[in-house]
Amino acid sequence: MAETMRFEIVSPERLLRDTEVAMVVVPGTDGDFTALPAHAPMMSTLRPGVVEIFAEEGAEGEELFVKGGLAQIGAKGLTILAEEVIALDSVSADDLAQKISDTREDIEDAKDDVERASAEKELAWMTALQDVIAA
Amino acid sequence: MPSLKDLKVRINSVKSTQKITKAMKMVAASKLRRAQEAAEAARPYAERMEKVLAGLGSAVKDQPGASPLLAGTGSDDVQLVIVATSERGLCGGFNTNIVKAARQHISELVAAGKTVKILCIGKKGVGLLRRDYGDLIIDTKDMSGVKKLGFADAQPIAQEVLGMFERGEFDVATLFYAKFQSALVQINTKQQLIPAPIPEAANDDEGDDLAGAIYEYEPSEEAILDDLLPRNVAIQLYRGLLENAASEQGARMTAMDNATRNAGDMIDSLSITYNRTRQANITKELIEIISGAEAL
Numbered sequence: 001m002a003e004t005m006r007f008e009i010v011s012p013e014r015l016l017r018d019t020e021v022a023m024v025v026v027p028g029t030d031g032d033f034t035a036l037p038a039h040a041p042m043m044s045t046l047r048p049g050v051v052e053i054f055a056e057e058g059a060e061g062e063e064l065f066v067k068g069g070l071a072q073i074g075a076k077g078l079t080i081l082a083e084e085v086i087a088l089d090s091v092s093a094d095d096l097a098q099k100i101s102d103t104r105e106d107i108e109d110a111k112d113d114v115e116r117a118s119a120e121k122e123l124a125w126m127t128a129l130q131d132v133i134a135a
Numbered sequence: 136m137p138s139l140k141d142l143k144v145r146i147n148s149v150k151s152t153q154k155i156t157k158a159m160k161m162v163a164a165s166k167l168r169r170a171q172e173a174a175e176a177a178r179p180y181a182e183r184m185e186k187v188l189a190g191l192g193s194a195v196k197d198q199p200g201a202s203p204l205l206a207g208t209g210s211d212d213v214q215l216v217i218v219a220t221s222e223r224g225l226c227g228g229f230n231t232n233i234v235k236a237a238r239q240h241i242s243e244l245v246a247a248g249k250t251v252k253i254l255c256i257g258k259k260g261v262g263l264l265r266r267d268y269g270d271l272i273i274d275t276k277d278m279s280g281v282k283k284l285g286f287a288d289a290q291p292i293a294q295e296v297l298g299m300f301e302r303g304e305f306d307v308a309t310l311f312y313a314k315f316q317s318a319l320v321q322i323n324t325k326q327q328l329i330p331a332p333i334p335e336a337a338n339d340d341e342g343d344d345l346a347g348a349i350y351e352y353e354p355s356e357e358a359i360l361d362d363l364l365p366r367n368v369a370i371q372l373y374r375g376l377l378e379n380a381a382s383e384q385g386a387r388m389t390a391m392d393n394a395t396r397n398a399g400d401m402i403d404s405l406s407i408t409y410n411r412t413r414q415a416n417i418t419k420e421l422i423e424i425i426s427g428a429e430a431l
Contacts, residue, residue: 012286012370013174030353038275044353114298
């Protein structure tokens with residue numbers, strides 16, 4: 001049972017990964033789901049979270065943090081259009097904590113709803129990332 | 136008749152100009168390569184986004200209550216024209232061409248009685264547009280601090296544009312930029328950003344056609360579109376800026392190549408004049424000596 005499917009993850013800046021994989025765990029807005037080969041066609045928005053990629057069955061998963069985006073499962077495989085992809089080892093917990101407290105201040109200082117909404121959105125992915133690192 | 140010394144000075148000054156243009160050409164060439172890579176790397180995302188939108192959009196577009204980003208506000212009285220130009224000059228007709236296209240579009244809109252607002256990205260466009268449409272320019276984005284254009288640079292601009300749209304400050308947004316084809320050819324492009332034009336669902340033969348498959352949507356078609364459309368604006372803007380950056384370097388490289396060649400031609404012709412003058416001087420001195428000796 002070495003079935004695989006096509007997996008692509010694209011950020012606005014570049015095509016990050018284009019490989020054959022056995023399984024991918026995707027953080028959907030309505031809950032995580034696992035994409036396996038020959039999954040029914042579906043499309044889902046993503047919440048900030050970790051995409052876990054398993055190149056083959058039983059192998060160790062590779063983790064990538066996405067800030068949100070869209071996952072599309074079609075006949076060919078899974079495509080993730082990510083807003084931004086962050087490698088987990090590229091962030092330090094201290095920097096992140098600093099950024100989070102900055103963003104919290106931004107929310108308090110926000111002049112209007114639009115500003116507040118965008119700061120809150122920032123905070124959402126930062127705290128999600130913090131949870132992932134802490135875990 | 137300029138003196139020998141004048142000629143020498145001129146030749147030297149043209150030579151140093153040539154050195155500068157040559158160096159600028161080299162710099163532009165290396166920057167071009169990087170800009171081109173960035174523009175190419177951004178293509179897969181935009182292409183896939185387009186596919187998804189084509190599939191989703193055509194299904195939802197005609198339904199009542201579709202997002203105004205897709206269906207429009209129902210009027211086109213207030214037009215936002217976004218003109219993306221470079222931050223620096225010396226790039227041939229690059230900025231002039233973009234502005235020319237934009238100006239034509241603006242004058243058509245003004246003639247049709249629409250209200251026009253102009254948003255300039257890059258300061259070179261401002262200088263060119265200020266004279267005719269100075270009072271229409273609502274804002275200028277300075278990109279001079281940006282070394283390597285990233286999505287993070289395009290996003291705040293897109294946010295601002297979207298914010299303006301939500302507040303009902305305009306109905307239609309159009310972006311002007313130069314699409315990069317090669318170092319020699321840049322295509323002036325006019326692209327409608329809002330409402331998003333729905334590309335015809337392409338009939339690809341790969342069997343991955345969105346229209347063909349029955350998709351399950353999570354959370355729902357509308358929710359996905361609501362999430363996707365604002366992002367699409369940012370992506371299209373980002374793509375335009377990337378293409379523009381590559382075009383700018385291409386245009387500069389060509390312009391500097393021409394300048395270097397012209398400087399070379401000038402040096403050649405100045406050298407000929409210089410040599411002729413020198414020869415004439417020698418001949419003149421010889422004649423003086425000989426005629427002086429004969430007179431004795």
